[in-house]
Each structure stands twice: as structure tokens, then as C-alpha cells.
Amino acid sequence: MNKRKIAGVLLSLSLSAGVMAGCGAASTGGSGGKETIKVGANLELSGGVASYGQSIAEGLQLGLDELNKKGIDGKKIKLVKVDNKSEAAEATSGSLKLVSQDKVAAVVGAATSTNTLAQVQIAQGNKVPLITPTGTNPDITNKGGKVNDYVFRTCFIDPFQGTVAANFATDKLKTKKAAVFIDSASDYSKGLASAFKSAYKKNGGSTVAEEAYVAKDTDFRATLTRLKAAKPDFIFLPGYYEEVGLIIKQAREIGIEAPFMGGDGWDSPKLVEIAGPKALNHTYITNHYSSGDPDKKIQDFVSAFKKKYKGKSPDAFSALGYDTAYYLADAIKRSGDASPEKIAKALAKTKDLSLVSGKLTLDKNHDPIKSASILEYKDGKQEFNTKINP
Amino acid sequence: MELIQQLVNGISLGSIYALIALGYTMVYGIVKLINFAHGDVFMVGSFVGFYSITVLHLPFIVSLILSMAVCAVFGVLIERIAYKPLRNATRIAALITAIGVSLLIEYGFIYVRGAQPEAYPGDVLPEHAVHIFGAKINSQSLLILGVSVALMIILQFIVHKTKIGKAMRAVSFDAEAARLMGINVDRTISATFAIGSALAGAAGVVFGVYYIKIEPLMGVIPGLKAFVAAVLGGIGIIPGAMVGGLLLGVIESLVSAFGYSLWRDGAAFIVLILILIFLPSGLFGKYKREKV
Numbered sequence: 001m002n003k004r005k006i007a008g009v010l011l012s013l014s015l016s017a018g019v020m021a022g023c024g025a026a027s028t029g030g031s032g033g034k035e036t037i038k039v040g041a042n043l044e045l046s047g048g049v050a051s052y053g054q055s056i057a058e059g060l061q062l063g064l065d066e067l068n069k070k071g072i073d074g075k076k077i078k079l080v081k082v083d084n085k086s087e088a089a090e091a092t093s094g095s096l097k098l099v100s101q102d103k104v105a106a107v108v109g110a111a112t113s114t115n116t117l118a119q120v121q122i123a124q125g126n127k128v129p130l131i132t133p134t135g136t137n138p139d140i141t142n143k144g145g146k147v148n149d150y151v152f153r154t155c156f157i158d159p160f161q162g163t164v165a166a167n168f169a170t171d172k173l174k175t176k177k178a179a180v181f182i183d184s185a186s187d188y189s190k191g192l193a194s195a196f197k198s199a200y201k202k203n204g205g206s207t208v209a210e211e212a213y214v215a216k217d218t219d220f221r222a223t224l225t226r227l228k229a230a231k232p233d234f235i236f237l238p239g240y241y242e243e244v245g246l247i248i249k250q251a252r253e254i255g256i257e258a259p260f261m262g263g264d265g266w267d268s269p270k271l272v273e274i275a276g277p278k279a280l281n282h283t284y285i286t287n288h289y290s291s292g293d294p295d296k297k298i299q300d301f302v303s304a305f306k307k308k309y310k311g312k313s314p315d316a317f318s319a320l321g322y323d324t325a326y327y328l329a330d331a332i333k334r335s336g337d338a339s340p341e342k343i344a345k346a347l348a349k350t351k352d353l354s355l356v357s358g359k360l361t362l363d364k365n366h367d368p369i370k371s372a373s374i375l376e377y378k379d380g381k382q383e384f385n386t387k388i389n390p
Numbered sequence: 391m392e393l394i395q396q397l398v399n400g401i402s403l404g405s406i407y408a409l410i411a412l413g414y415t416m417v418y419g420i421v422k423l424i425n426f427a428h429g430d431v432f433m434v435g436s437f438v439g440f441y442s443i444t445v446l447h448l449p450f451i452v453s454l455i456l457s458m459a460v461c462a463v464f465g466v467l468i469e470r471i472a473y474k475p476l477r478n479a480t481r482i483a484a485l486i487t488a489i490g491v492s493l494l495i496e497y498g499f500i501y502v503r504g505a506q507p508e509a510y511p512g513d514v515l516p517e518h519a520v521h522i523f524g525a526k527i528n529s530q531s532l533l534i535l536g537v538s539v540a541l542m543i544i545l546q547f548i549v550h551k552t553k554i555g556k557a558m559r560a561v562s563f564d565a566e567a568a569r570l571m572g573i574n575v576d577r578t579i580s581a582t583f584a585i586g587s588a589l590a591g592a593a594g595v596v597f598g599v600y601y602i603k604i605e606p607l608m609g610v611i612p613g614l615k616a617f618v619a620a621v622l623g624g625i626g627i628i629p630g631a632m633v634g635g636l637l638l639g640v641i642e643s644l645v646s647a648f649g650y651s652l653w654r655d656g657a658a659f660i661v662l663i664l665i666l667i668f669l670p671s672g673l674f675g676k677y678k679r680e681k682v
Binding site: 047050051086212218221222226228229242249254255270273274276 | 403645646652654
């Protein structure tokens with residue numbers, strides 16, 4: 001009697017599980033005519049670079065809300081978010097969860113190159129497209145001359161940022177002796193630095209000092225004192241805002257007056273809090289976009305974003321998150337049945353797609369060709385300096 | 391000139407290590423326990439200082455004292471809850487508990503407020519640059535050095551001139567005999583934890599003002615370095631912790647100064663290994679012969 005009861009319960013459980021599993025597969029399988037398409041977001045919502053992940057999530061959400069209002073061929077996109085806690089291992093397991101449990105049609109993320117590289121294998125192995133809004137390391141889409149078919153990005157790549165910085169340093173700032181100070185634990189930092197050095201050398205400048213630090217360091221005074229002794233007139237500092245803020249503050253304290261320049265890794269309000277507005281004067285960054293750019297498309301985005309997030313001004317991460325939503329929606333539209341394989345094929349063929357961060361065309365390595373903005377910090381505010389086309 | 395600057399850098403860093411190392415050394419001296427949760431008390435102190443400056447708008451000195459008071463209570467709580475029940479257990483049990491408490495504080499803190507970093511406001515202390523022999527010294531680092539030295543002098547006074555200090559020295563020398571002499575050993579141990587934790591709290595605030603960025607896992611590396619500093623000076627010996635801390639700070643700065651900045655953390659632990667091999671009882675420790 002008792003046994004039979006248990007058997008009955010088990011049987012009904014397994015039946016309902018089967019039905020539910022069927023539902024799950026049906027709603028995400030993507031064999032045409034479905035109402036919702038699940039898209040995963042694997043972002044840095046907490047941890048060391050939480051501000052990147054949160055900004056991307058806000059932009060992505062705004063983009064998807066706008067798209068869902070109209071619908072993509074009658075379909076809606078449902079976002080499944082995972083927090084990778086700014087750690088590579090968490091990024092890998094988060095991606096695995098999205099692909100195998102939630103069965104998403106595509107994954108957006110992560111914000112940093114290191115956390116994106118940690119997911120590449122899963123995207124390739126499961127044939128689910130992965131789009132990083134801001135992972136700028138070249139290895140993400142192309143490793144050892146072989147293109148990763150299922151991996152894409154919305155931003156430009158490191159060599160481009162490094163080259164732009166080098167050109168700006170020699171042409172606009174008229175410098176001749178550069179120092180490079182990198183985060184030796186970051187693929188992003190090393191990528192920018194090597195591109196910068198080769199372009200700077202080509203422009204006739206020389207790199208007089210090279211130093212390195214490790215993420216999470218707090219005391220840079222000793223190394224900076226050594227840099228100061230080399231008397232550079234320009235310092236290239238391709239790092240992330242937590243350390244960059246401390247480095248610039250401490251550098252100004254020990255009397256380094258030379259201009260600093262970095263990449264999009266600086267772009268966070270925390271940078272100004274840590275370094276202080278005064279120390280940040282005379283520093284520049286290359287970035288994907290500027291909210292101060294007078295272009296109409298950009299200003300429309302800025303006002304929509306401010307409306308949704310209580311007057312908050314969108315940074316480049318939000319802009320790229322927003323662009324990623326449109327980039328993906330465009331591919332879904334062209335894919336026909338919204339299956340992961342078809343979406344990946346459609347993404348690879350993206351051409352002249354007009355986005356907030358510039359017109360996007362993919363080259364054969366899945367890397368977008370688009371423009372870069374140079375911003376200058378003035379009393380803690382980013383000011384649009386110039387725009388450089390590829 | 392560059393060398394002077396590097397020495398100044400090293401001494402500022404070292405005085406923070408020294409403040410944390412004092413707590414390690416005092417606790418070890420009295421209960422023979424490496425309190426690995428000490429680095430996290432330092433972190434809690436830093437956050438208490440941060441919130442009292444930004445939310446309560448208290449001036450630096452008041453925040454410093456508040457943070458020391460909160461940490462003293464916190465330290466006593468840790469001792470009462472986690473270590474007191476293990477007073478007669480094996481030392482390895484207490485050591486493992488200490489690691490557990492450390493992880494509990496770190497991740498409990500992350501659970502409550504998240505892992506994102508905070509930045510101390512830049513205008514807590516006035517900032518001037520002082521030029522000495524061509525080295526540019528920040529007035530903040532001088533003040534920090536001043537606070538550290540003042541706290542160490544107060545500590546020396548407590549240990550050598552007050553009744554509780556006498557009790558601490560007695561318990562440290564021989565707990566059983568001290569108990570026979572009518573000293574309340576439990577209260578003395580609590581007092582030691584309170585003083586040690588208060589110093590860690592002060593170090594936390596000083597660290598925040600000097601290095602700006604604070605986060606929940608900030609106590610791990612300074613905690614380990616301070617432990618190295620305590621061993622370097624001779625664990626259990628108070629002047630040893632001060633000298634050890636300052637020495638370690640200077641060693642780290644010099645390693646970076648010679649262009650091996652990536653080896654800096656490694657250098658601290660190489661020092662630990664060398665000391666354990668060649669001078670196991672530290673610079674200030676006396677060589678004790680085991681009697682059979």
C-alpha cells in the first residue's frame with residue numbers, strides 16, 4: 001500500500017517533469033513561430049569590476065525593452081542574468097548553466113576580456129553564440145589564426161585602442177619619451193601595451209621605462225618613484241579603474257606631472273572617487289563613445305537612458321550593452337528561426353549596422369571595424385576631445 | 391634622492407604593517423594562537439571608519455577612536471565565541487577555528503554589503519607636500535606615521551606601567567602561576583584581544599585614508615604580511631612587531647625600487663622562510679634551549 005503510494009507519487013513526478021522539460025525545450029528550441037527567445041547575460045554584477053557589469057546590464061535592458069515593445073518579427077527576448085562575481089571560474093560555470101540548464105539562444109558577456117576568454121570554450125563546444133559587449137582582447141574571437149565561429153564582440157579590439165593612444169600621444173600631445181605601466185595579470189592590459197609600444201616606435205617615439213603591477217595591489221609608490229626617475233613625458237597606463245585610480249593619485253603625490261593615458265578600462269565613476277578630480281587633470285582615455293558627442297543617435301540614446309535610470313548619464317559600457325541588444329536583434333531577424341547556429345551565422349554577416357557606438361561592420365575575424373573617441377578628464381568630468389576613424 | 395623617497399614610501403607602508411603585527415604578536419604572546427581573523431578585524435575597522443566619515447560626518451580623530459572602540463568589542467566577541475571554548479583544546483584546533491572565523495567574517499561581510507570596493511573621501515586630512523633632500527613627502531604619510539608611533543607609545547605605556555599590562559605580562563609568562571596569584575586570566579586575555587583589535591581598527595582607518603580604496607577582502611594580504619612582520623621581529627615580542635613591520639615595509643619598497651615590483655609580495659614570504667630557517671625565534675627572540 002505504502003510502497004504503491006510512493007511509486008504513484010514518483011510516477012506522477014516523473015511524468016510532470018517530462019512535460020515540463022518538454023515545455024522548456026519547446027519555448028527555447030527555436031524551430032520557428034515561438035513567442036519568446038531566451039538570451040543569457042553573464043556579467044560582472046558584483047566583485048572588483050562590478051560597475052562595468054552593472055552598466056552593461058542597464059544598457060542591455062534598455063535596448064531589449066525598446067526592442068520588445070515593437071517585437072522582433074513578433075517575438076520577444078527574455079533575458080536570463082547570471083552574476084560571475086568578476087571571476088573567471090564563476091564566468092565559466094555561469095555560462096555552462098545558461099547554455100545547459102536555461103538553454104539560451106545566445107549569451108551576452110562578460111565585460112572583461114579575462115572573464116570572456118573563460119567562456120569561449122563553452123560557446124564553441126555547445127555551438128551557442130557568445131557576444132561580449134566590451135571584451136577587447138584579440139584572442140577572444142581569433143586564437144592562433146583560427147576564428148572562433150561562435151564568438152563575437154560589439155567593441156573594437158585592443159591593438160586598435162593601443163594604436164590610437166600612440167598616435168594621439170605623438171601627434172596631438174607631441175611626446176617623445178613614453179613609459180608603460182601594465183597590470184601583469186591582465187590579458188587586456190598586455191594587449192593594449194604591446195600595440196601601443198609598436199605604434200609609438202613607428203611614430204618615432206621611444207619607450208623609456210616599463211613597469212608592471214598585479215591587480216589588487218594598493219601601494220605603487222615604490223614603482224612610481226622608479227618610473228619618475230626615467231623622466232617620461234607621457235605614461236601609458238592600460239589598466240582597470242580600481243588600480244588606475246590609486247596609481248594616478250599616488251603618482252601625483254610623489255610629483256609625476258606627465259599626462260597619463262589609458263583605455264576603456266578606466267571608464268567608471270569610481271575612478272574619480274579614488275583618484276580625486278584634481279589628480280585626474282591632464283589624463284586621457286580612448287573609448288567606444290562619448291555621451292558628449294553631438295551626434296543625434298547618441299543624444300537620443302542618452303536621453304532615453306536618463307529617463308529610465310533617474311537622470312544617470314550612460315557610460316561607454318551602457319552604450320555597448322545597448323548596442324549589443326540591437327546587434328543581436330538584427331542577427332535574430334536575419335537568422336529566420338532564431339536557432340543558436342543560425343544566429344551565429346547571421347551575426348558573422350553583420351554589415352553597416354548603425355549603432356550608438358558607430359557604424360558596425362564585421363571583418364573576417366569577427367572583429368568590428370568602427371571609430372574610437374578620445375576623452376579628457378577635466379576636474380573629474382570626461383570631456384569629448386576628438387573622434388578617430390579606423 | 392630617489393632612495394630617500396623609497397625609504398619614506400617603505401616606512402609609511404611599514405607602519406601600517408607594524409600596527410597590525412602588534413595585534414598578532416600580543417595575542418600569540420598570551421594564548422599561543424595565531425589569530426588569522428586579525429586581518430579581517432583590520433578590514434572591519436576600515437569600513438567602520440569609512441562609514442563614520444561619510445555617513446556620520448565625523449572628523450578623522452573621532453572616526454579613528456570610534457573604529458578602535460568598535461574593533462575592540464568585535465575582537466572580544468570573536469575571542470569569547472570562537473576561541474574561549476577551545477582554551478584547553480589542541481593548538482591545531484584553535485588555529486583551524488581562527489581560519490574559519492576569518493573566512494566567516496570575510497564572506498559574511500560580502501553577503502551583507504556586496505564585494506564592490508569603496509573609496510575614502512580625499513579630503514579627510516589636509517594635504518601638503520613637504521620637500522626634504524629632494525624627496526617629495528606627503529603630509530598625510532607623516533601624520534600616519536605620527537598616529538602609528540603615538541599608538542605604539544601608548545601601548546608600551548599600557549603594557550609596562552599599568553596593572554592590566556602587568557597582568558598581561560604575567561599571563562604571558564605562565565598562565566597557571568598567574569591564576570594562582572589571583573589574576574583573572576580570562577579577563578586579561580579579553581583585554582589583550584581588545585587592545586590588539588583596537589590597533590587593527592586604527593590601522594584600518596589609517597590604511598583607508600592613505601590608500602583610499604577599501605574592500606571586504608582587503609585584510610587578507612596585509613594580514614599575512616603583518617604575520618610575517620611579527621615572525622620577523624620574534625612573535626610574542628612587542629618591540630619586535632614594530633621593528634619587523636617597518637623593516638618589511640622598507641624591504642618591499644626597495645625590492646620595487648630595484649625594478650622587481652612583481653616580486654614584492656614574494657619577497658615578504660621569502661623573508662618569512664629565511665627567518666624560519668636561520669632565526670626561528672625572530673630578530674628579538676631569545677634562543678631557548680629545550681630542557682629534557
